[in-house]
Amino acid sequence: MVTYTARIVLTSKHKWSSAGVWAAICSLSLIVSCAPAIQGPTTRAETGELVWPTAPSKQRLAFVMSFSGAEDLGVRKRFLQRLRVIVSGRRQERLVRPMAVVESTDNRLYVADPGVRGVHLFDVDKGRYRLIQGENGEPLPSPVGLAAGLGGEVYVTDSRLAALYIIERGDTEATRVPLEALLSQPTGVALDRPSGRIYLVDTGSHEIKIFARDGALLRRIGGRGTGPGQFNYPTMVWMSDAGELLVSDSLNFRTQVFDTEGNFLRQFGTAGDRAGYQPQSKGIASDSHGHVYIVDSVLHAVQIFDPSGMFLYRLGLQGEAAGEFWLPSGIFIDERDTIYVADSYNGRIQVFKYTGGDPR
Amino acid sequence: MKRFGLSGVILLVFHLAPMNVPAQEYPNLEDTRHDLALYLRPTFPEQGDDTRCVFCHAPRSHSLSLGLWNEDQPDHLLVYPYDRPSEDMPAGKPDGSSLVCLGCHDGTIALGDVVSRTQSAGTARGVARTDISDGHPVSLPYDPGEINESMKLESRDRLPEQVRLDSEGKIQCTTCHDPHDDTYGNFLVMADSAKTLCVACHQKSNWDSSAHNSASATWNHRGPDPWPFTKSRGTVAEHGCANCHTPHTAGDGRYLLNLINEEDNCLSCHNGNVARTDISSEFNKVSHHPVELTTGVHQADEAVYLSPSDRHVECVDCHDPHSARRAEDDKGFVFTTDIPGIDVNGAAKTNIAAEFEMCFRCHGDGPGRRAMPTPRVHDQSNVRLQFDNGNPSFHPVVAPGNNPDVPSLIAPYAENSIIGCSDCHSGDASSKLGGQGPDGPHGSIYASLLIRNYQNQARTPESPSAYALCYSCHDRTSILADESFTEHRLHISENGTPCSACHDPHGISFTQGSSDNNSHLINFDTSIVFPNSNNDFRFEDRGNQAGACFLACHNSNHDDLSYQ
Numbered sequence: 001m002v003t004y005t006a007r008i009v010l011t012s013k014h015k016w017s018s019a020g021v022w023a024a025i026c027s028l029s030l031i032v033s034c035a036p037a038i039q040g041p042t043t044r045a046e047t048g049e050l051v052w053p054t055a056p057s058k059q060r061l062a063f064v065m066s067f068s069g070a071e072d073l074g075v076r077k078r079f080l081q082r083l084r085v086i087v088s089g090r091r092q093e094r095l096v097r098p099m100a101v102v103e104s105t106d107n108r109l110y111v112a113d114p115g116v117r118g119v120h121l122f123d124v125d126k127g128r129y130r131l132i133q134g135e136n137g138e139p140l141p142s143p144v145g146l147a148a149g150l151g152g153e154v155y156v157t158d159s160r161l162a163a164l165y166i167i168e169r170g171d172t173e174a175t176r177v178p179l180e181a182l183l184s185q186p187t188g189v190a191l192d193r194p195s196g197r198i199y200l201v202d203t204g205s206h207e208i209k210i211f212a213r214d215g216a217l218l219r220r221i222g223g224r225g226t227g228p229g230q231f232n233y234p235t236m237v238w239m240s241d242a243g244e245l246l247v248s249d250s251l252n253f254r255t256q257v258f259d260t261e262g263n264f265l266r267q268f269g270t271a272g273d274r275a276g277y278q279p280q281s282k283g284i285a286s287d288s289h290g291h292v293y294i295v296d297s298v299l300h301a302v303q304i305f306d307p308s309g310m311f312l313y314r315l316g317l318q319g320e321a322a323g324e325f326w327l328p329s330g331i332f333i334d335e336r337d338t339i340y341v342a343d344s345y346n347g348r349i350q351v352f353k354y355t356g357g358d359p360r
Numbered sequence: 361m362k363r364f365g366l367s368g369v370i371l372l373v374f375h376l377a378p379m380n381v382p383a384q385e386y387p388n389l390e391d392t393r394h395d396l397a398l399y400l401r402p403t404f405p406e407q408g409d410d411t412r413c414v415f416c417h418a419p420r421s422h423s424l425s426l427g428l429w430n431e432d433q434p435d436h437l438l439v440y441p442y443d444r445p446s447e448d449m450p451a452g453k454p455d456g457s458s459l460v461c462l463g464c465h466d467g468t469i470a471l472g473d474v475v476s477r478t479q480s481a482g483t484a485r486g487v488a489r490t491d492i493s494d495g496h497p498v499s500l501p502y503d504p505g506e507i508n509e510s511m512k513l514e515s516r517d518r519l520p521e522q523v524r525l526d527s528e529g530k531i532q533c534t535t536c537h538d539p540h541d542d543t544y545g546n547f548l549v550m551a552d553s554a555k556t557l558c559v560a561c562h563q564k565s566n567w568d569s570s571a572h573n574s575a576s577a578t579w580n581h582r583g584p585d586p587w588p589f590t591k592s593r594g595t596v597a598e599h600g601c602a603n604c605h606t607p608h609t610a611g612d613g614r615y616l617l618n619l620i621n622e623e624d625n626c627l628s629c630h631n632g633n634v635a636r637t638d639i640s641s642e643f644n645k646v647s648h649h650p651v652e653l654t655t656g657v658h659q660a661d662e663a664v665y666l667s668p669s670d671r672h673v674e675c676v677d678c679h680d681p682h683s684a685r686r687a688e689d690d691k692g693f694v695f696t697t698d699i700p701g702i703d704v705n706g707a708a709k710t711n712i713a714a715e716f717e718m719c720f721r722c723h724g725d726g727p728g729r730r731a732m733p734t735p736r737v738h739d740q741s742n743v744r745l746q747f748d749n750g751n752p753s754f755h756p757v758v759a760p761g762n763n764p765d766v767p768s769l770i771a772p773y774a775e776n777s778i779i780g781c782s783d784c785h786s787g788d789a790s791s792k793l794g795g796q797g798p799d800g801p802h803g804s805i806y807a808s809l810l811i812r813n814y815q816n817q818a819r820t821p822e823s824p825s826a827y828a829l830c831y832s833c834h835d836r837t838s839i840l841a842d843e844s845f846t847e848h849r850l851h852i853s854e855n856g857t858p859c860s861a862c863h864d865p866h867g868i869s870f871t872q873g874s875s876d877n878n879s880h881l882i883n884f885d886t887s888i889v890f891p892n893s894n895n896d897f898r899f900e901d902r903g904n905q906a907g908a909c910f911l912a913c914h915n916s917n918h919d920d921l922s923y924q
Contacts, residue, residue: 052430053429053430054430057429057430058429060429097466099466099467099468114466114467142467142471143467144466144467144468159467159468159471160467160471185471187467187468188468203468203469232396233396233469235468235469236468250468250469251396251415251469253414271414271418271419272418272419272420272421272422273418273419273420273421274421274424274425275424275425275426275427276421276425276427277418277421279418280418280463280464282468297463297466298418298459298460298463304427304429306428310428311425311427311428312427312428312429313427313428313429313430314427320453326453326454327454327459327462327463327466329466329468344466345453345454345462346453
């Protein structure tokens with residue numbers, strides 16, 4: 001523990017400045033250009049106010065922006081879609097209860113939202129918004145998990161329809177992925193990008209099913225229990241850069257780590273009601289330095305751990321301000337360490353950035 | 361030593377159950393879906409039954425850590441998660457114990473169906489209704505004075521003991537559900553909840569005696585499932601509130617309705633498959649009240665007078681589903697008096713006393729109404745003014761007519777009779793005609809939603825069916841025998857003049873016509889009848905069964921053409 005802290009201090013020469021924040025914002029792929037046209041939520045980041053931890057501790061996280069709909073991203077609705085919104089009387093371009101968020105390799109932002117029974121697609125580069133539902137407009141009543149493949153495709157789980165869907169690059173609807181195993185209540189999904197392997201959490205059967213790209217069942221991990229490699233209502237899952245599979249074993253109040261083959265490596269976490277415990281872990285992700293970010297909906301926070309499970313920081317508490325959360329759920333981190341958190345009951349995605357440099 | 365051990369156990373229970381309630385008070389938790397440690401217990405024998413509390417009641421942490429990134433975290437980050445005082449909290453979001461439920465019931469650990477829409481704002485009158493668009497609101501103060509009156513909320517001190525508000529008087533998930541006890545299914549606090557639980561708070565008038573609470577009708581298993589969100593397939597009475605409403609997100613409808621389009625909630629039963637009369641197919645007829653035209657426009661608490669942009673008709677504008685009764689129980693009134701209308705003087709009222717008051721709401725003074733289909737000397741689109749009993753003549757809807765001598769009337773009709781709007785405007789298969797279809801103006805194959813044929817074109821060959829509507833009260837033989845107007849046969853049979861060419865069926869408003877010129881419902885159709893060669897255009901009343909006409913018709917000039 002001590003060694004780890006010391007390393008951080010050694011590398012903490014970088015001083016956070018407004019120029020630094022600006023660079024951070026520019027590096028965000030969701031913003032079309034770096035013309036200073038970004039409104040609202042980024043203002044505070046521009047002034048460098050919203051950073052964590054608070055001084056005098058070293059600052060490692062910066063608030064970038066939050067968005068609740070296409071307009072916040074400068075995306076205009078296409079005319080026909082706008083017409084449909086008027087006809088149906090629904091403002092579907094707004095986030096209602098976002099559960100998961102992911103950025104595809106072609107820089108599109110997808111937000112799974114049971115509140116609109118579909119997946120929002122924000123294509124900031126092309127200035128387009130689209131609501132993606134199932135084949136022939138069939139609603140997705142419970143889209144809760146997202147993962148992005150190498151070719152711009154995005155996988156979606158629907159826990160109520162008990163199915164995995166794929167949104168191919170450029171597709172306007174999600175199509176069902178044929179799998180060699182029945183699903184009970186699929187939630188989290190992660191990909192091993194080089195092999196295309198799909199790691200699917202089946203919360204209903206307390207296991208993770210590993211599928212080949214073609215849907216062939218390769219392995220099942222788990223079953224209900226408290227032992228290593230067993231689960232009690234596992235939910236979200238993440239493949240780290242180091243090739244480790246991180247699993248939120250939600251009602252065992254812990255995180256379990258597996259290798260890409262599904263072999264148990266380690267676990268951390270226990271039940272408790274304070275920072276550092278895992279009373280209800282949901283979304284899980286890691287940054288390029290291996291920090292593990294776990295969204296906890298009881299704590300209304302994102303908690304950060306080192307790869308071994310050492311507690312580093314709690315970001316957030318219950319509330320509506322920037323950096324506060326209301327029953328948050330999903331999380332996604334891109335290769336530039338931009339952190340997207342699905343702040344479900346605030347109806348928004350909050351975007352942060354890890355700015356602390358390499359701890360090692 | 362023994363004493364020490366006991367206090368240790370007490371301390372342990374205290375830690376694991378932070379609500380300070382010993383687990384053994386919840387014997388009914390065992391083996392329910394909320395007994396989340398059920399399969400784990402053998403692996404945790406040392407923790408005993410208390411293991412099952414921790415899933416919802418996060419145990420008090422034994423040690424505090426600030427995290428290695430920060431030694432200066434503010435104290436408020438360390439408080440127990442349920443302890444943050446609610447006055448610090450923004451309104452309109454789930455709070456209190458409901459957070460514990462929603463933490464799992466979000467589609468991940470447990471399937472959703474709970475609340476998907478964040479509730480945008482407080483409790484002000486009129487706001488609450490938009491907030492429950494797809495789920496019953498929670499974390500809302502139960503304050504009947506502040507919540508929309510159409511919700512008909514019971515006063516707080518009269519709620520049954522099972523229906524509990526939280527310590528701040530708010531509705532929470534726990535108002536309807538006891539997560540520790542699944543005796544009644546779905547962890548509901550009352551048995552037979554669709555009959556008992558909703559009405560604990562919502563005291564809809566006359567619900568107890570309504571058909572929807574008592575009818576023994578069942579589904580014949582044809583057509584779409586009338587009860588898409590319930591497992592029961594029993595009677596309408598057994599479904600109670602669940603005939604139309606569902607408490608959670610499934611229907612995505614407003615007012616917690618099962619289906620998005622308002623009328624679908626009615627027509628899924630009233631299509632001959634549950635209720636015996638098929639009203640659904642009436643709305644496919646060429647002339648019908650356009651219930652399908654609007655969705656989401658009708659409001660339970662809307663004003664009696666609507667703005668033109670809000671003009672609409674839904675089933676519930678004429679029928680109160682909470683108090684509707686079978687026709688024979690109510691002397692032909694399937695609609696009920698628990699709906700708003702406009703009286704003969706144009707005053708808005710919240711409970712109608714007669715059928716016409718309901719019709720006047722849209723076809724009377726309300727803005728945005730359409731013109732009458734027939735152009736007349738005195739055009740009038742306000743039906744209330746057409747029927748005013750101060751008019752020179754009017755059909756006897758609001759009061760008996762003022763003509764004491766109508767020889768054509770068929771018994772039991774007489775000069776002092778009163779008729780209703782739906783005597784003329786009703787389905788063409790109405791039981792009034794001996795048909796199997798519904799009474800009332802839902803839909804008809806005849807224009808203007810008329811119950812029978814009513815030709816209004818010039819040069820119509822006379823027949824019993826051409827003027828079937830008029831002949832149902834006014835005897836055809838009498839009319840054609842010239843018992844009232846001495847030239848009826850000439851006009852109708854020989855010249856093919858429709859009744860409507862001379863008679864305005866509703867009446868002529870006193871604001872436009874006079875008893876000299878507009879008795880006997882005379883108000884000429886200006887597409888058939890024109891001014892004469894002297895540019896005179898009128899009828900003159902010259903006493904009982906006597907008068908004169910100044911007009912041109914069929915190329916025939918009438919200049920003081922009189923009859924007696």
